[in-house]
Amino acid sequence: MKVGLALYQLIDGAGLVGGRIYPEQAPDGAATPYIVYTVTSNRPVDDKRRTPIDEANVDIVSVHSSYGNCMSLADNVRQALDRKSAEVTDAVAGNIDVQSIRYTNETTEISSDRQLYAAIQEYTIRITR
Numbered sequence: 001m002k003v004g005l006a007l008y009q010l011i012d013g014a015g016l017v018g019g020r021i022y023p024e025q026a027p028d029g030a031a032t033p034y035i036v037y038t039v040t041s042n043r044p045v046d047d048k049r050r051t052p053i054d055e056a057n058v059d060i061v062s063v064h065s066s067y068g069n070c071m072s073l074a075d076n077v078r079q080a081l082d083r084k085s086a087e088v089t090d091a092v093a094g095n096i097d098v099q100s101i102r103y104t105n106e107t108t109e110i111s112s113d114r115q116l117y118a119a120i121q122e123y124t125i126r127i128t129r
Helices: 002-013 067-081
Strands: 021-025 035-048 052-064 087-092 092-113 115-129
Touching: 002 021, 002 035, 002 052, 002 067, 002 087, 002 092, 002 115, 035 092, 067 092, 067 115
Parallel strands: 021 035
Antiparallel strands: 035 052, 052 115, 087 092, 092 115
């Protein structure tokens, strides 16, 4: 899915977690900090010029072992993504035109059994098909 590929490229390009970016779920024992992204919906839309666009809602979870560092990581993710547009290149998918990324919400959680903090951010991403 182009949305996931674009997200990976944009987050990895910001150099926030040394490539520890996972779709859907981090592996057991993953070193912190890390980021997990989930595409929660993806729907086709058209713009005024009838350009085919995919508009996806995504959750991006920033995970760290301390609350302060988790919040800092989430702030850096937001700075890297919110209100951005870009063209990224993937070896398999080719060029991916990200029209816009919009931050829409954020919540936090703690996993007491693993002693991890998570900031869950929601974004809407528009990608030209």
